Amino acid sequence: MFMNSNLFEPGKSKPERSFVQLAVKQNQRLDGRRSNESRDVELTFGSDWGSVVVSMGDTQVMAQVTCEMGPPALSRPNEGKIHLNVLLGGVAFLDEAYNTHDQRSLKLNSLLERTFRSSRSIDLESLCVAAEKHVWCIRVNVNVINHDGNLYDASSIATLAALMHFRRPDVTYKDGELRIFKQNEREFMPLLFHHYPVSVTYCVYKSSGQPILDPTLLEENAADSVIVLSFNSYQELCSLTAGGTTPTNAPTVMQCARNAAARCKSLLDFVRKALALDEERRSQGDRSVDGLVGLILNTEHKLSYNKLMGIQKQRQQQPPPSENIELDNESSETPVANEEPSNEEGAGAPMDTSDWLPHDEDSQELPMRSEASPSKAGKYKTNKKTRPRKQNHSDSEEEARQFI
Amino acid sequence: MNLPAKMDVEKDTLRQMHCEFNPLSRCDGSVMYSQGATGLIGAVLGPIEVKTQNLSIDGSYLECNYRPKAGLPQVIDRIREAAIRDVLELALLSEAHPRSKMSVQIQELEDRGSIDACAVNCACLAMLIGGLPLKYSFAAVHAIINEQGEYVLDPDQSETQHQRASFTFAFDSVEGNLLLVRTKGSFKIAQFNDIECLCRAASAEIFQFYRSQVAKYHGRSEATAKNET
Numbered sequence: 001m002f003m004n005s006n007l008f009e010p011g012k013s014k015p016e017r018s019f020v021q022l023a024v025k026q027n028q029r030l031d032g033r034r035s036n037e038s039r040d041v042e043l044t045f046g047s048d049w050g051s052v053v054v055s056m057g058d059t060q061v062m063a064q065v066t067c068e069m070g071p072p073a074l075s076r077p078n079e080g081k082i083h084l085n086v087l088l089g090g091v092a093f094l095d096e097a098y099n100t101h102d103q104r105s106l107k108l109n110s111l112l113e114r115t116f117r118s119s120r121s122i123d124l125e126s127l128c129v130a131a132e133k134h135v136w137c138i139r140v141n142v143n144v145i146n147h148d149g150n151l152y153d154a155s156s157i158a159t160l161a162a163l164m165h166f167r168r169p170d171v172t173y174k175d176g177e178l179r180i181f182k183q184n185e186r187e188f189m190p191l192l193f194h195h196y197p198v199s200v201t202y203c204v205y206k207s208s209g210q211p212i213l214d215p216t217l218l219e220e221n222a223a224d225s226v227i228v229l230s231f232n233s234y235q236e237l238c239s240l241t242a243g244g245t246t247p248t249n250a251p252t253v254m255q256c257a258r259n260a261a262a263r264c265k266s267l268l269d270f271v272r273k274a275l276a277l278d279e280e281r282r283s284q285g286d287r288s289v290d291g292l293v294g295l296i297l298n299t300e301h302k303l304s305y306n307k308l309m310g311i312q313k314q315r316q317q318q319p320p321p322s323e324n325i326e327l328d329n330e331s332s333e334t335p336v337a338n339e340e341p342s343n344e345e346g347a348g349a350p351m352d353t354s355d356w357l358p359h360d361e362d363s364q365e366l367p368m369r370s371e372a373s374p375s376k377a378g379k380y381k382t383n384k385k386t387r388p389r390k391q392n393h394s395d396s397e398e399e400a401r402q403f404i
Numbered sequence: 405m406n407l408p409a410k411m412d413v414e415k416d417t418l419r420q421m422h423c424e425f426n427p428l429s430r431c432d433g434s435v436m437y438s439q440g441a442t443g444l445i446g447a448v449l450g451p452i453e454v455k456t457q458n459l460s461i462d463g464s465y466l467e468c469n470y471r472p473k474a475g476l477p478q479v480i481d482r483i484r485e486a487a488i489r490d491v492l493e494l495a496l497l498s499e500a501h502p503r504s505k506m507s508v509q510i511q512e513l514e515d516r517g518s519i520d521a522c523a524v525n526c527a528c529l530a531m532l533i534g535g536l537p538l539k540y541s542f543a544a545v546h547a548i549i550n551e552q553g554e555y556v557l558d559p560d561q562s563e564t565q566h567q568r569a570s571f572t573f574a575f576d577s578v579e580g581n582l583l584l585v586r587t588k589g590s591f592k593i594a595q596f597n598d599i600e601c602l603c604r605a606a607s608a609e610i611f612q613f614y615r616s617q618v619a620k621y622h623g624r625s626e627a628t629a630k631n632e633t
Contacts, residue, residue, distance in 0.1 A: 051473070051514075058429050090469060092430065093509070292513040293438040
């Protein structure tokens, strides 16, 4: 039992930091994951609408959505309001600094605000009942239960899942009279979205140019830079937070973005599947709904990413065709999937860190230098030599454009 | 609120209790506790450093926080926190660690009735597993007098719809003294005494649950635990 528990977060001491730096340089992680492998994500929905607990390894985050009727903001009289709040401290024992403006809390809140509010993911106009008089105010409260790294991802997934799960009461406004219906009078209605954003976090270290995905607390505290990207289902970038003490070169960030876009898409598929399963369980009757108590009961119906997405331990090949149905930009799926296995093979050779950016350097160079690519490709396995050039244009436009 | 349908449970038994120890990694002891459909997480950290204004040479300072699921704590949550704090202060052996702080945090997961009693029980389990020095362990029981005038022990939220009176009692394990009495509604003193007896009998079940769970956690069978107490 420590007297000064403030200092004892893993990764803050010098020996720990140098150890982690060395490990990342050798492409090794303490829990045996590869640099672009993430922990399993588990969703547990509560009995109340809009209540969810997300677990990524030991990191646990709980989100609850509530709504109430109120007057709108003066500047936007025909839009509803949304409030997002992340609360550290409490059971997570993270408020050691006793600061009102604790850096970590501010960063988390700002990230959530930018991902959900600034990107206009919720349709706020649909929340308006009577312009200038009555609108719905949605509150999302995210409570951090345990912090073992990567709170950004966990809170964004929790917020999104809670908002998608939430149902608000039906309401009519006639002749100046507002009537809110109870659940037994009229079914509650879900919220409307413009798009669904999720975030992905990478950590960068001075010792190696290779970012690692989904850091644990030790890795996060020892990191020099943290990159958080949020993408939505259309593979559009919703927010980007990058900063720290180590400079990162642009192709690295672009590669992270590419992988993050693919991961966000599959995370969204997972959330949708989990919601559908929860819907099914609710329709079977109240007895089968354990709610959040299901966390303790350890039933077999765990909604986990690995289970629902059918991903094997030895990494996926092509994503199953059923997941391509929801694709808006179908051609982008195939080159992204092609890049995934090549990343695996690159990361599989531990001592050769240059493999990590195999052909992307080639594809982003100007056309006249494409003769250089066969010689570089000769280093790798034979099946990667023929890479179609058109993959450049099938991703979102920003990535294909030259940025100097 | 999404209330479940009326469940057909007995009126004089506690709801099913479950708990899972140490789900959290950053504290000395934690427990995820549920009674029926009401669930909470309790965590303790201590003895740790205390601010000078709270420093006491006689004993440790107890910090107790109850957090509701949604939003900032309202008045009702602060009342709950004060009630839990009162019980904890009685039970904690603060003289064992002067000039330090014991921090007890409780997070509501789901409120489906009897949340006051569940929170107290959760705190007790958290302190037991976290190894805080206690004079005795304690258990709380909630009972109501429903519309028909019947006594219902540990009601679910659907059963408290039109209650006449609600009682929460907390007992200690060594002498059976009353640690906490909270009532709401109108009742006769004879009813109060009856319900107090009912709750006291039920608290024995909770103490037995503590013993069996902690014994299981430490890898010992219930029989051995019973022989040792």
